[in-house]
Structure formats: structure tokens, C-alpha cells
Amino acid sequence: xxxxxxxxxxxxxxxxxxxxxxxxxxxxxxxxxxxxxxxxxxxxxxxxxxxxxxxxxxxxxxxxxxxxxxxxxxxxxxxxxxxxxxxxxxxxxxxxxxxxxxxxxxxxxxxxxxxxxxxxxxxxxxxxxxxxxxxxxxxxxxxxxxxxxxxxxxxxxxxxxxxxxxxxxxxxxxxxxxxxxxxxxxxxxxxxxxxxxxxxxx
Amino acid sequence: xxxxxxxxxxxxxxxxxxxxxxxxxxxxxxxxxxxxxxxxxxxxxxxxxxxxxxxxxxxxxxxxxxxxxxxxxxxxxxxxxxxxxxxxxxxxxxxxxxxxxxxxxxxxxxxxxxxxxxxxxxxxxxxxxxxxxxxxxxxxxxxxxxxxxxxxxxxxxxxxxxxxxxxxxxxxxxxxxxxxxxxxxxxxxxxxxxxxxxxxxxxxxxxxxxxxxxxxxxxxxxxxxxxxxxxxxxxxxxxxxxxxxxxxxxxxxxxxxxxxxxxxx
Numbered sequence: 001x002x003x004x005x006x007x008x009x010x011x012x013x014x015x016x017x018x019x020x021x022x023x024x025x026x027x028x029x030x031x032x033x034x035x036x037x038x039x040x041x042x043x044x045x046x047x048x049x050x051x052x053x054x055x056x057x058x059x060x061x062x063x064x065x066x067x068x069x070x071x072x073x074x075x076x077x078x079x080x081x082x083x084x085x086x087x088x089x090x091x092x093x094x095x096x097x098x099x100x101x102x103x104x105x106x107x108x109x110x111x112x113x114x115x116x117x118x119x120x121x122x123x124x125x126x127x128x129x130x131x132x133x134x135x136x137x138x139x140x141x142x143x144x145x146x147x148x149x150x151x152x153x154x155x156x157x158x159x160x161x162x163x164x165x166x167x168x169x170x171x172x173x174x175x176x177x178x179x180x181x182x183x184x185x186x187x188x189x190x191x192x193x194x195x196x197x198x199x200x201x202x
Numbered sequence: 203x204x205x206x207x208x209x210x211x212x213x214x215x216x217x218x219x220x221x222x223x224x225x226x227x228x229x230x231x232x233x234x235x236x237x238x239x240x241x242x243x244x245x246x247x248x249x250x251x252x253x254x255x256x257x258x259x260x261x262x263x264x265x266x267x268x269x270x271x272x273x274x275x276x277x278x279x280x281x282x283x284x285x286x287x288x289x290x291x292x293x294x295x296x297x298x299x300x301x302x303x304x305x306x307x308x309x310x311x312x313x314x315x316x317x318x319x320x321x322x323x324x325x326x327x328x329x330x331x332x333x334x335x336x337x338x339x340x341x342x343x344x345x346x347x348x349x350x351x352x353x354x355x356x357x358x359x360x361x362x363x364x365x366x367x368x369x370x371x372x373x374x375x376x377x378x379x380x381x382x383x384x385x386x387x388x389x390x391x392x393x394x395x396x397x398x399x400x401x402x403x404x405x406x407x408x409x410x411x412x413x414x415x416x417x418x419x420x421x422x423x424x425x426x427x428x429x430x431x432x433x434x435x436x437x438x439x440x441x442x443x444x445x446x447x448x449x450x451x452x453x454x455x456x457x458x459x460x461x462x463x464x465x466x467x
Contacts, residue, residue, distance in 0.1 A: 017219075021222060041358075041366060041368040041370075042247075042252065042360050042366060042403070043247050045366050045400055045403040045404060046246070046247040046250065046403055046404050046407040046408075047246075047247060047404060048280070048403075048404035049404070050279070050404060050405060050408070050410070051278050051279045051280075051281075051413070052275055052278065052279050052413045052416060052417065054410065054411075054416055074419075076419055076420065076421055077419040078416050078417060078419070080275065080416070080417060081271045081275070081416075081417045081418070081419050082271075084274075084278065085275065085278035085279060085413075108317075108318075111315075111317040111318075112269045112270070112271070112314075112315040112317050113267055113269040113271075113315075113419060115317035115318075117267075117268060117316055117317065118297070118321075118327055118330055118333045119268055119295050119296070119297065119316065119333040119334050119335050120267050120268060120335075121264060121265060121266075121267065121334075124267055124420070129317070
């Protein structure tokens with residue numbers, strides 16, 4: 001073989017090998033292949049501390065509440081969606097210490113999801129917080145005065161069994177959030193439900 | 203024996219070539235006992251085989267109610283600074299008006315929801331023709347511009363399809379922040395390194411869902427493994443009308459949007 005051919009072949013080989021090496025070394029996707037990087041970095045990411053423990057941990061102590069909510073219209077709502085990340089709370093509770101889990105004023109919190117917004121999907125239950133359940137002057141009320149966040153149902157059932165005028169007047173008495181009309185003042189003791197059907201909104 | 207100059211150069215060339223070859227093969231060949239010691243005593247990752255998973259995300263904009271609990275849970279879960287510019291995930295509000303304009307806003311990334319937020323400037327409710335929320339998060343692109351541009355190879359794609367950032371290598375040059383067509387990356391103000399959504403890598407490698415998926419009260423965010431053909435996400439990708447953001451960028455996003463309006467970018 002003449003020197004020129006040998007030199008030419010060598011040149012081609014060097015270019016091919018060099019090009020291949022350069023390609024492997026410079027393309028970030030293959031840096032792992034040449035051992036340049038990141039052997040322990042996925043492990044570093046994978047071992048970060050979990051902050052949102054999920055409802056599976058909550059049921060250790062709050063089983064009845066979780067059972068109620070999973071049967072209600074809030075079934076898809078995780079505890080921490082409303083209550084916030086619970087790892088600190090759970091760690092405190094497991095060590096037997098007091099574990100407060102602050103919840104913002106319920107009216108604001110409920111409005112986060114249930115305030116009527118033009119961008120919200122049509123079928124989603126929404127109310128205008130400015131007019132819905134606004135108490136009479138001088139009475140404080142939040143959504144949970146009437147609704148049970150852990151068992152909201154659809155339409156939302158009230159918190160009490162509605163088995164008599166006294167129950168109705170707890171919310172519809174004078175000075176309550178939605179007082180009965182003055183014309184109703186002298187109606188009989190058991191009579192609300194003989195005309196009104198709360199579940200139908202009449 | 204004196205070494206001739208010719209022989210010396212020849213030997214040197216051989217040694218250099220051999221060294222490069224060994225260096226190249228080092229990562230390819232199995233290396234027993236090379237696993238780094240686990241400082242955290244967390245053996246979940248030892249059992250986790252990234253090559254057995256192919257994670258994918260599905261977002262249903264027709265379900266999103268804009269409560270922002272996802273963005274809030276993410277901040278708590280991943281210790282993301284509460285500054286408005288630091289968001290791994292956020293919710294955008296799209297408002298289309300009669301004049302054909304599209305208005306998009308995302309106050310503080312939506313972490314406080316939209317209940318108390320006025321409509322975008324100049325938008326009147328009665329002029330809105332359609333409106334919806336769009337949650338955004340890292341697309342973990344298969345063809346990631348952020349990975350390609352990093353000058354120090356600090357960011358990489360794992361075998362399970364998640365793009366991660368090695369904070370020890372990142373030099374904070376912000377090139378990746380510029381490169382991402384989706385604006386997913388930001389600079390951590392204290393550490394001076396780039397950060398972005400990891401689909402909660404510390405949760406998914408332990409068999410949990412990302413925090414935003416768990417926090418979503420209406421199921422607008424779904425997460426699953428495409429290696430499981432019967433999984434919800436695999437079924438959605440197979441059977442439903444899905445799209446990705448900015449498909450013409452060629453980034454091959456792994457976050458898919460269900461019934462997405464064509465105007466969303």
C-alpha cells in the first residue's frame with residue numbers, strides 16, 4: 001500500500017473517530033453516557049422532603065371526616081387542597097403534641113372555588129358571594145354556618161335535620177341571615193315544611 | 203535506550219487515544235459498587251427504575267375552576283419562593299372579547315385564585331365571548347431547548363422523561379430561561395441557579411402523585427405512566443382530542459392538553 005493511501009485512510013479514521021467523540025461529548029443528552037455528570041443528581045431530587053402528605057395520612061386520625069367527605073360532592077377534594085400542606089401538622093400530631101392547622105376565613109376560602117366567575121366551567125356550582133347568604137345586619141355568618149364543608153352534597157344540605165320550625169328559625173328567625181317575611185311571624189310551630197321544600201329551593 | 207522524537211510522539215498519540223476511549227466507555231460499561239452512598243437513608247430511590255417509566259401529564263382546561271390551589275400546593279411542596287416571579291406552575295385566565303382580542307392574565311400565578319381578581323384591564327364582562335383557565339407547568343419536552351442550550355450541561359433529561367437541573371453545576375447564566383418557549387424556568391433568587399417544575403420528582407419516584415395533581419379539587423390535572431397502557435393518562439392520549447402547546451416549535455412536550463382552544467399559547 002502506498003504511503004498516500006495509508007495516510008489518507010488514517011486521516012479518514014481520525015476524522016471519523018474524532019467527530020464521533022466530539023458529538024458524544026458535546027450533546028447534553030449523552031453526557032451521562034460518558035460519565036460526565038448527574039450520577040447522583042436524580043437521587044438528590046428524588047429524596048426531597050414531601051410536604052403534602054395526602055389524605056391517606058390524614059385518615060389516621062380523621063377517619064370519620066374523611067369518610068363523610070368521600071361520600072359527598074367534595075369527594076375529589078384532597079384534605080390539603082383546603083387545609084394546606086400538612087406534613088408539619090402530621091409530624092406534630094404523631095409526636096403527641098398540639099398540631100394546629102390554620103384555615104383562613106371560610107367565606108373567603110369557599111369563594112376561592114365557588115365565587116361566580118365568567119371563566120369557570122358552566123356546570124360548576126358557583127354563587128355570588130356578595131348576595132348569597134349575606135346575613136342580616138349585625139349577624140356574623142360564614143359559609144359553614146349553613147353548609148358543612150365535609151359533606152356539602154348537591155344541592156348543599158343544611159347542617160341540621162330540618163325537623164321543625166325551631167330548626168328553620170335558627171337561620172330564618174328575626175335577626176338571622178335570612179329572616180322570614182313579617183307575614184310569617186304568626187304561623188304554626190311545625191308549619192315551615194308543610195309549604196317549603198328546602199331540597200327543591202322553594 | 204534513547205527514545206526518538208518520532209517514537210515519543212507516536213506513543214503519546216496512542217496514550218491519548220486510549221485514554222479517550224477508556225473515558226468514553228466508562229459510563230457505558232457496568233460499574234459494580236459505583237453507586238454513591240445514600241446520605242438520607244431513603245431507599246425508595248434504590249427501588250426506583252427510571253427506565254421502566256415514561257411519565258406524562260394531562261391538563262383538562264374545561265374542568266379548571268381557577269382556584270389556584272395547585273400553584274399554592276406547589277409552592278409549599280417544593281419550597282418555591284413566594285415572590286410572584288417564581289412559579290413552577292401557574293394558572294392563566296383567558297378572556298376573548300367581541301372585538302376579537304384575547305386577554306391573558308395570571309396575577310401572582312393564580313396562587314390566591316381569581317375570586318377577588320378584577321378582569322384584565324380594559325375587559326368588560328358583558329363583552330366577553332368566551333373565557334376559561336389554563337394551568338401551565340413544565341412540559342418536560344422530549345426535545346428540550348433548555349437542555350440543548352445549557353453551556354455546562356447542568357440540565358438533563360432522565361430516563362423516565364423528566365428534565366432536571368443539577369444545582370451544583372448550574373452557573374446561573376439564564377440561557378435556559380431565555381430558551382424555554384413556555385417560560386417555565388426562573389432563577390432562584392437566593393441560590394442563583396435555574397429552577398423549574400420537576401413534576402414533583404421526589405413524589406413520583408416514591409409512587410405518589412405530583413402535589414398539584416393531588417391538590418386539584420376538580421381533576422383538571424392528571425398524571426400517569428405511559429408504560430401502563432390501561433392507565434387513565436394512556437387512555438386519554440389514545441382516545442381523546444389532545445394537543446400540546448406550541449407544537450410547531452418541535453419541542454415534543456410531554457404535558458398534553460385536553461380539548462384545548464387553538465388560541466392558547
